[in-house]
Every structure is written in C-alpha cells, then in structure tokens.
Amino acid sequence: MKIGVIADDFTGASDIANTLAKGMEPEGGIRTAQFPGVPNIPVDEEIEAGVISLKSRTAPVEEAIADSLSALRWLADQGCQQFIFKYCSTFDSTTKGNIGPVAKALADELDAQKVVFCPAFPTTGRTVYHGHLFVLGKLLHESGMENHPLTPMTDANIRRWLQYQTQEAVGLVSIDAVEQGSEAIADALQKAGERFVIGDAISDEDLLAWGEALKDAKLITGGSGIALGLPRNFLRETSSKSAGTVFTGIAGPAAILAGSCSGATRRQIEIHAKSHPTFAIDVSGVMFGDVTTQTLLDFFEEHSGQAPLAYSSGSPDDVRAIQGQFGQEAVAEKLDNLFEDTARELVQKGYKRLVVAGGETSGAVAQAVSEALGSPAMSIGPEIDPGVPVLSVGKTEPITMALKSGNFGAPDFFSKALRMMEAGK
Ligand SMILES: Nc1ncnc2c1ncn2[C@@H]1O[C@H](COP(=O)(O)OP(=O)(O)OP(=O)(O)O)[C@@H](O)[C@H]1O
Numbered sequence: 001m002k003i004g005v006i007a008d009d010f011t012g013a014s015d016i017a018n019t020l021a022k023g024m025e026p027e028g029g030i031r032t033a034q035f036p037g038v039p040n041i042p043v044d045e046e047i048e049a050g051v052i053s054l055k056s057r058t059a060p061v062e063e064a065i066a067d068s069l070s071a072l073r074w075l076a077d078q079g080c081q082q083f084i085f086k087y088c089s090t091f092d093s094t095t096k097g098n099i100g101p102v103a104k105a106l107a108d109e110l111d112a113q114k115v116v117f118c119p120a121f122p123t124t125g126r127t128v129y130h131g132h133l134f135v136l137g138k139l140l141h142e143s144g145m146e147n148h149p150l151t152p153m154t155d156a157n158i159r160r161w162l163q164y165q166t167q168e169a170v171g172l173v174s175i176d177a178v179e180q181g182s183e184a185i186a187d188a189l190q191k192a193g194e195r196f197v198i199g200d201a202i203s204d205e206d207l208l209a210w211g212e213a214l215k216d217a218k219l220i221t222g223g224s225g226i227a228l229g230l231p232r233n234f235l236r237e238t239s240s241k242s243a244g245t246v247f248t249g250i251a252g253p254a255a256i257l258a259g260s261c262s263g264a265t266r267r268q269i270e271i272h273a274k275s276h277p278t279f280a281i282d283v284s285g286v287m288f289g290d291v292t293t294q295t296l297l298d299f300f301e302e303h304s305g306q307a308p309l310a311y312s313s314g315s316p317d318d319v320r321a322i323q324g325q326f327g328q329e330a331v332a333e334k335l336d337n338l339f340e341d342t343a344r345e346l347v348q349k350g351y352k353r354l355v356v357a358g359g360e361t362s363g364a365v366a367q368a369v370s371e372a373l374g375s376p377a378m379s380i381g382p383e384i385d386p387g388v389p390v391l392s393v394g395k396t397e398p399i400t401m402a403l404k405s406g407n408f409g410a411p412d413f414f415s416k417a418l419r420m421m422e423a424g425k
C-alpha cells in the first residue's frame, strides 16, 4: 500500500475512497479499499490505497487522537508513504477540535514540517477562497451548516476556526498563488512562515495543481478533493495502469436508513416518500423506549420489496427541541444504537442492499454490518452521485451499501442508489 487515509467518519471515508478509485482521465484511479476501523485481518497485497474509517469527528479529543495515531501506525506498517487526514468538506468541528489536535498529533508523529488544510470539493460546491469556506456560493455559516446538530459551523473563516483548535500558527496559500500552478504553490508553501497552512481552491484545476505540489508531502489534510491529483502522481511513479472498477451488482432485500438532518437529506426523503413507504422515527418515542429496533424491523418487513425508508431526520427546530429536552449526546447515542441494532438484524435476516444517510449514522450501521460479516474490507464500486460510491462488503455472500454524506446526492438519490446496487457496472 502506498497511500494511507485516516478518515474521521464513514461517509467521508467512502467519499475519498471513491476519489482515489476513480482518479482522473486519462490515467484513472488506483486499487482502493475502505476499512471499517483499524483492521486486524490480513490485507490484500494488491491494494494501493487504504482508507480507514474512524468515528473520530465528534469523539472526545484524546480518543480521536489515539484512534488516528493507531490508524496511521497500521497504514505505515503496510508500507504507506503518504498519508491523508480526511475530514469534512464543510470542516465539521467545534472550536475545541478535533481537526487541529488530530492533525498536530499526526504531523508530530510523521515529523511533517508543513501541513496543508484544504477542504475544497468544487464538484459539490465547496470552495475555499482567501481562507473562507463557501458551500454552493454561500458562506459556510450561512449555508445551513450553522444548524448542524453536532458541529454547528458558525464562522466561514476556517483559518480563524482552525486557529481556535491549535497552538500552531495557521497561515494561508491564497488563490493568487494557486492559480499560477503547482510550482507557485510549492513556492508559497515554502515561504509561508507557519507550519499549518490553509489552501485555497475553487476548481478541480486548482486541486490538481495542489496534488502535484504535494507529491512528496508526508501528510496532507482536507476533503476528498485534495486527493484528486494523487492517483496521477502515484501512477506516473509506478507506471502501472488503472485498476478500474468491477462491480457486478447485488440483488435482494433493501432498506434505507436516514439519520442526517441536513437540508439535502430531508429533501431526498421528501422526494422518496412520494412513491415509496417511509417511516418517520419519533425521536422522543426512541428516548422513552416506545420506538425500538423491532418497530423498524416490522416496518421494513411489511414493506419489503418497495424500497422502504426509515428516518429520524428532523428540522432545525425539531432538533433543538429534542436536544433541549434530553441533551445532544443522549439523543445521538440512542439514535446511533437504534440504527446499529437495526442494521445488524437486517443483515441477519438476509437484507442485501443498505442505503444510509449521514456520517454518524453510517458509522453506526457500517460497523454493525462489518462485524456481522467478520469485518472485511469494503471494495469500491461505481459512483452513484459525486462523493458517494456503491460499496461491496464480504466475499462469499457479499452485501452492498451506500454511505451518503448528509449533504450529498441528487434529490432522487435513494432510489437511484438501490438501482445501481442491483445493476452493477
Ligand atoms: N430528529 C433528530 N433530533 C436530534 N438529533 C438527531 C435527529 N435525527 C438525527 N439526529 C442526530 O443528528 C446527527 C446527524 O449526524 P450524521 O453525521 O448522521 O448526519 P450529517 O452530519 O448530516 O452527515 P455528514 O456527517 O455525512 O455530513 C446524529 O448524531 C443523529 O443521532
């Protein structure tokens, strides 16, 4: 393995695994596997990039650091020479962490003197301009992300936001240098006095220039966009050919689980509900124990074959009210447990296609699924929508999953995902 990724959540891991597996024309991508946590089983020697999915985005800082370091050490043991710390393209974190502290721990371990922070993902509308993060042209804190249930993003100036999280000075390589290409970027990076540097990027061309400039960087941090140019570096060096994606499709019972409260997911639920059975999980019912795993299983069994969807997703007002009543952590824990237990039971009942919306929610589901199947690596299938690939898990009787980041996907994402899982490519 040459490239090792430490992703702070499962949907983010899928997103960057998709970028590495797909690559850019004409070279294509590299053989990539996604792992649910740090593996303790032998890994296929053909894999060129390994992506470890952690649940560290909102974990206590010390735990996030420990998990990230253990992922880094495992990847280094597999031969990786370049490491990426993948976080959200909307820089999801609080003023207390975890992006700054985790990056610092990884940089110290690798003795990396310069660390770039670039969450840009222009295909999905995330751009960084003079250190400010935009989502589809809106400043981050006016994009809806200010209402996130766990990491409300209330400042689009990510240089300032990162500075709250770290004692390292935070600099900027601005678009003025980036637009002049990789040499100008490398030069600006060299001249920057700070160890941590925010990287502007507003287009894929900018990200490809960054990729070239960071060819020899030990540690890179960012969204999946920063990985766009890395397969190219790797393939040029090894002169190997793109592995391509082979996924033959998996049919069978399907279920959709949504825990994301993002605007995009709520819209996708609305669209899906027009022609499919949906079940709105009553979150206070979950807190009081009236809505259980069995409730969800009964719903899925009753509507088997009709692409049924169960969701907890609520509006910002709903989220505020329920968190005010029970506390944010208690609600998140109960819902995670509910989704996790439901997913485990579904796999045991022979469900073959699971679509999940939301990073925390996907973490809970994917962990349960992979435990049920003996924690195999997940291989990367075709891309459903930008940043969301079909995953296949397990070898003898594989099942397929799609782990959708809250804000990703077209309005008809759910039915499209189920179709692609069955059809393959
Ligand atoms: N109705 C609700 N009220 C309060 N909290 C909720 C509700 N529904 C879900 N949650 C919590 O909101 C969080 C949603 O996080 P999740 O990471 O799954 O989605 P997301 O942040 O939109 O996705 P991503 O991380 O991929 O951007 C979870 O912790 C979940 O438990």
Ligand SMILES: O=C(O)[C@@H](O)C(=O)CO
Binding pocket: 009, 011, 012, 013, 015, 016, 087, 088, 089, 090, 121, 223, 224, 359, 387, 405, 406
């Ligand atoms: O970068 C993104 O936006 C996503 O990959 C993500 O991290 C989802 O949680």
